[in-house]
Amino acid sequence: MQPPSKPAPPEQQATEAGSVTTPVRGALASLSLAMLLPALGTSIANVGLPDMAKALHAPFQDVQWIVLAYLLAITALIVSVGRLGDMLGRRRLLLAGIALFAVASALCALAPTLWLLVAARALQGLAASVMMALTMAFVGSTVPKARTGSAMGLLGTMSAVGTTLGPALGGLLIAHFGWPAIFLVNVPLAAVALLLAWRYLPADRGGAHAKRPVFDHRGTVLLALTLGAYALAMTLGRGHFGARNVALLLAACVGAILFVRVELKAPGPLIRLAMLRAPVLGAGLATSMLVSTVMMSTLVVGPFYLARGLGLGTAVTGMVLAAGPLVAAFCGVPSGWLVDRYGAQRMGGAGLCGAAAACLALSLLPASLGIPGYVAPIMLLTASYALFQAANNTAVMGDIVPDQRGVISGMLNLSRNLGLVTGASVMGAVFAAGTSDITGAQPAAMIRGMHASFAVASALILAALAIFVLGRALSKP
Structure with a gap:
C-alpha cells in the first residue's frame, strides 16, 4: 500500500486545474x-x-x-x-x-x-x-x-x-x-x-535556502537617488526647463552610470543587468515607457484643447475628459480575456496598432468635428492601451523565475511611472511650442498645438511598435 501523497499547495492546484x-x-x-x-x-x-x-x-x-x-x-x-x-x-x-x-x-x-x-x-x-x-x-x-x-x-x-x-x-x-x-x-x-x-x-516559502541573498544597499540608494532626480527634473517647472531641471537631469545621468558600474560588480545586484538582454523583457519595458508617455498627452493636452480650442465650459470639459478613464475601467477585463484567448504577442501588437491609428487621427483632427471627433479617437486610444497593458504585463511576467517576480513587477510599474512623468514634461513642451504662447493663444493655435502633440505621439507609438516587432523576432528560437 502506497503512502498518501502530500497535497499540492493551493496555487499549484489552481494552476493544474486551470480553473479559478x-x-x-x-x-x-x-x-x-x-x-x-x-x-x-x-x-x-x-x-x-x-x-x-x-x-x-x-x-x-x-x-x-x-x-x-x-x-x-x-x-x-x-x-x-x-x-x-x-x-x-x-x-x-x-x-x-x-x-x-x-x-x-x-x-x-x-x-x-x-x-x-x-x-x-x-x-x-x-x-x-x-x-x-x-x-x-x-x-x-x-x-x-x-x-x-x-x-x-x-x-x-x-x-x-x-x-x-x-x-x-x-x-x-x-x-x-x-x-x-x-x-x-x-x-x-x-x-x-x-x-x-x-x-x-x-504563504511565503520558508527554509528553501539556508542563507538569504545579500541585499544590494549601494545599488538601492543609487537607484533611488537617480530616479528621484529624474522625476524632479521632469516635474519641476511644468515642462519649462531651467537651470535647476538641467542640473537634476545631469545628476540623474551620472547616477545611472554609477548604478550600472555598481551593479556589474555587486555579488547580489538589485537588478541583474543581463536580464535586460532578454528580448521580451527589454522590449516590454521600453514599449511600456513609450506608450505611457503618449497616454500622458491626453491629460496634458486634452483640457487645453477642449476648453480653449473648442470653447467648452468646465463641466462639459470634465465630462469629456472622463471618457478615457471610463473606457479603461470597462476594457481591462475583456482585454485580459482576449490575451488569454489569442495570445499576448498578438494582442500586444493589436493594441499598439490601435493606439497608432488613434494618435494619427488626433494629429489630423479637424476642429469642425467637435466633441465626437475628439472622443472617438480617445476611446480607441484608451481601449488599445488597456489591451496593450494586459498583453505586455502577461508576456513579461509569464516566464520570469519565481525569485525575480517582485523586482520585474517593480520594473514594469517603474517603466509606466517614468513614462507618465516624462510625458507630462515632454508632451507639455511640445504643446506649448505648437501654440507659441499658451497663456494667450487663440483657438486656432490650440488646435495646432494639439495636432503637433499627437503627431509626436504617433511617432512614439510607431517606435514602440518597431521595438515590439524586433523583440518578438529576437525571442523566436
Whole structure:
C-alpha cells in the first residue's frame, strides 16, 4: 500500500486545474484592492489641494509637494521594494505595505502642518510602492497560467477605476466632511485588503535556502537617488526647463552610470543587468515607457484643447475628459480575456496598432468635428492601451523565475511611472511650442498645438511598435 501523497499547495492546484477556485477569487480580490488604493491615493489628493492650501496657510507652490512627495516615493523605491519582496517573502511584505498605507493615510488626515503632511504622504508613497510592485508578482503564484491575462486585465481595471474615482469621490468627501476625509477613506479599504490578503494569499516559502541573498544597499540608494532626480527634473517647472531641471537631469545621468558600474560588480545586484538582454523583457519595458508617455498627452493636452480650442465650459470639459478613464475601467477585463484567448504577442501588437491609428487621427483632427471627433479617437486610444497593458504585463511576467517576480513587477510599474512623468514634461513642451504662447493663444493655435502633440505621439507609438516587432523576432528560437 502506497503512502498518501502530500497535497499540492493551493496555487499549484489552481494552476493544474486551470480553473479559478474560491481561494483564488479571494486572492484576486485582495490584489485588486491593493492595486486600487495606490491609484486612488494618486488621483484623490489633487482635488483637495486648494482646500489644503487654505487650511494649512500654505502657498500653492508648496502645496504641490503633497502630490510630488507621493509620486517621488513610488518612483524612487518601487524596484527596491520588489526585490525586497523576492528576498524576504512577498506575502509578509505586502501585508506590511497595506498596513503601513492605512497608518500613513491616518497620519495624513491628522497632520497639523503642511510639511508633516508631506512627510506622511511620502510614507504613504512608500507603502503604495510595495503594493504596486508586489500585486502583479503574486499573479503567477495564485492564478492558473491560462487565466493570467484575465488577472492582469482585472488589475489594470482596478488601477483605472482608482484613477477615475479619485476626483469625484474626493470632491464629495471634501464637500461633506472636509479634506482629511480624502485620506481617512483609505483606512477601511486598506483594512479589508489586509484581511483578504492575510486570509487568501499563499504563504511565503520558508527554509528553501539556508542563507538569504545579500541585499544590494549601494545599488538601492543609487537607484533611488537617480530616479528621484529624474522625476524632479521632469516635474519641476511644468515642462519649462531651467537651470535647476538641467542640473537634476545631469545628476540623474551620472547616477545611472554609477548604478550600472555598481551593479556589474555587486555579488547580489538589485537588478541583474543581463536580464535586460532578454528580448521580451527589454522590449516590454521600453514599449511600456513609450506608450505611457503618449497616454500622458491626453491629460496634458486634452483640457487645453477642449476648453480653449473648442470653447467648452468646465463641466462639459470634465465630462469629456472622463471618457478615457471610463473606457479603461470597462476594457481591462475583456482585454485580459482576449490575451488569454489569442495570445499576448498578438494582442500586444493589436493594441499598439490601435493606439497608432488613434494618435494619427488626433494629429489630423479637424476642429469642425467637435466633441465626437475628439472622443472617438480617445476611446480607441484608451481601449488599445488597456489591451496593450494586459498583453505586455502577461508576456513579461509569464516566464520570469519565481525569485525575480517582485523586482520585474517593480520594473514594469517603474517603466509606466517614468513614462507618465516624462510625458507630462515632454508632451507639455511640445504643446506649448505648437501654440507659441499658451497663456494667450487663440483657438486656432490650440488646435495646432494639439495636432503637433499627437503627431509626436504617433511617432512614439510607431517606435514602440518597431521595438515590439524586433523583440518578438529576437525571442523566436
